[in-house]
Amino acid sequence: MTADVVVAVRGVAKKFARSLKRSFVYGARDIGRLLLRRPVVDALRASEFWAVREVSFELRRGRSIGIIGQNGSGKTTLLRMICGILRPDLGEVAVAGRIAPMLALGAGFKPVLSGRQNVFLNLALLGVSERDARSRYDAIVDFAELHDAIDAPLGTYSSGMQARLGFACAVHTEPSILVVDEVLSVGDAKFRGKCRNKINDLRRGGTSLLLVSHSPVLIETLSDECLYLRGGKMAGFGAAADVLKQYEADSIQQAAAANEARLAALQQRDLAPGQRAAVRSVRLQSGGKDVEHWFCGRPGEVVIALQAAAPTEPISVNVMIFDLVHQAGETVQMLVSSRDHGWLALPGGDCEVRLGLPQVGLRPGSYRLKLSVSRGALHDILDVVDDVRLVVRDGGGSEHCAFFQPRVWSSDRAGVCGRHVPVAADEPDPAGADEG
Numbered sequence: 001m002t003a004d005v006v007v008a009v010r011g012v013a014k015k016f017a018r019s020l021k022r023s024f025v026y027g028a029r030d031i032g033r034l035l036l037r038r039p040v041v042d043a044l045r046a047s048e049f050w051a052v053r054e055v056s057f058e059l060r061r062g063r064s065i066g067i068i069g070q071n072g073s074g075k076t077t078l079l080r081m082i083c084g085i086l087r088p089d090l091g092e093v094a095v096a097g098r099i100a101p102m103l104a105l106g107a108g109f110k111p112v113l114s115g116r117q118n119v120f121l122n123l124a125l126l127g128v129s130e131r132d133a134r135s136r137y138d139a140i141v142d143f144a145e146l147h148d149a150i151d152a153p154l155g156t157y158s159s160g161m162q163a164r165l166g167f168a169c170a171v172h173t174e175p176s177i178l179v180v181d182e183v184l185s186v187g188d189a190k191f192r193g194k195c196r197n198k199i200n201d202l203r204r205g206g207t208s209l210l211l212v213s214h215s216p217v218l219i220e221t222l223s224d225e226c227l228y229l230r231g232g233k234m235a236g237f238g239a240a241a242d243v244l245k246q247y248e249a250d251s252i253q254q255a256a257a258a259n260e261a262r263l264a265a266l267q268q269r270d271l272a273p274g275q276r277a278a279v280r281s282v283r284l285q286s287g288g289k290d291v292e293h294w295f296c297g298r299p300g301e302v303v304i305a306l307q308a309a310a311p312t313e314p315i316s317v318n319v320m321i322f323d324l325v326h327q328a329g330e331t332v333q334m335l336v337s338s339r340d341h342g343w344l345a346l347p348g349g350d351c352e353v354r355l356g357l358p359q360v361g362l363r364p365g366s367y368r369l370k371l372s373v374s375r376g377a378l379h380d381i382l383d384v385v386d387d388v389r390l391v392v393r394d395g396g397g398s399e400h401c402a403f404f405q406p407r408v409w410s411s412d413r414a415g416v417c418g419r420h421v422p423v424a425a426d427e428p429d430p431a432g433a434d435e436g
């Protein structure tokens with residue numbers, strides 16, 4: 001490992017078994033093989049799969065690598081191997097310096113011990129001597145803002161308080177490498193801003209960063225390079241802007257391919273006997289043209305072709321939008337025509353209903369749309385089309401936002417004299433006060 005490399009990952013692979021029972025059996029056999037100094041079985045056994053395979057890269061001192069990939073692509077597994085929590089089945093990880101792992105904040109905490117006792121326990125686990133721990137204790141409690149609760153048992157802390165204490169411990173170990181798994185998205189906005197600033201401070205001091213995030217914008221802002229994992233393998237590695245473009249293009253292509261099959265099947269459907277209305281096609285448009293993705297802050301339309309057997313009683317067309325990236329598939333929008341616009345009477349035959357969004361407020365990411373046609377005050381369902389995929393890309397100005405806020409800046413006297421550009425870790429950050 002050359003002098004300025006702090007993490008070297010070489011041909012690393014990790015497999016898991018989908019069945020818990022087999023996982024125990026294989027685990028016991030693997031330990032036996034290790035004790036007998038036999039090589040690990042590198043072929044897959046029944047129910048096993050590679051969660052990570054053939055991953056190699058180097059992180060240099062003071063540099064930052066962002067890791068992106070869809071759910072289940074192996075990001076956390078890779079970080080756990082780098083932090084020494086999991087042992088790779090193949091390949092090796094070499095680390096020079098102290099790692100501050102921020103994977104599941106507060107994971108090693110003991111609920112029956114007080115906050116104070118947990119700080120000392122946590123620091124000891126992170127390799128800090130007792131003397132150093134004592135000298136850093138006050139700064140940790142100050143950072144976590146837990147003065148009143150520090151002697152209460154940790155089991156009485158809220159999850160936000162535990163995350164604060166976990167983060168405070170990790171960053172006060174004088175780490176040379178920070179390993180961050182999505183933790184910039186936990187806790188309240190004020191604490192997230194504080195974490196973000198602390199990470200920036202450490203980076204300005206030369207600490208290297210490995211950051212997993214689902215947010216291309218966050219990775220582009222904080223990373224020099226980006227590693228893109230797909231199905232556990234490296235699908236891309238290089239300058240963050242280039243790799244993120246590739247990731248975005250793949251996400252759009254996957255969403256388009258999933259939609260194509262689903263929407264083609266829709267058009268084959270005929271109204272079932274007794275069915276009053278059905279959805280025959282769904283198209284995404286922007287500015288009147290068919291598109292495969294929308295841009296945050298720009299117009300978006302959903303065009304829904306309906307067919308009715310005969311003129312219908314009043315119906316409502318409903319569009320539910322689920323966030324697949326930031327909120328684990330939760331509903332983020334529910335747009336109901338009967339509420340927004342009025343009940344609709346479909347004529348017999350074909351008819352098109354358009355939902356227009358003058359400015360798409362969804363933040364960049366990937367979404368699932370569920371469309372339904374319902375009738376009556378209780379919204380009896382006449383037809384449903386689920387799992388239409390939608391990708392929203394950054395249209396400029398949606399960084400660090402939970403949604404797009406249309407806005408206008410002005411001043412009576414101050415003129416514009418430059419635009420914000422991301423800074424390298426060793427430069428002072430003029431926009432350092434913003435939050436993640």
Ligand SMILES: Nc1ncnc2c1ncn2[C@@H]1O[C@H](COP(=O)(O)OP(=O)(O)OP(=O)(O)O)[C@@H](O)[C@H]1O
Pocket residue numbers: 016017018051069070071072073074075076077078
């Ligand atoms: N201990 C385990 N036993 C069995 N399977 C596991 C285990 N840990 C992870 N997996 C599986 O390995 C794959 C990769 O998981 P991992 O948590 O690394 O993905 P990820 O990229 O971090 O996903 P996310 O974006 O949802 O956090 C997934 O299929 C997951 O179900």
Ligand SMILES: [Mg+2]
Pocket residue numbers: 075076077181
């Ligand atoms: Mg993960």
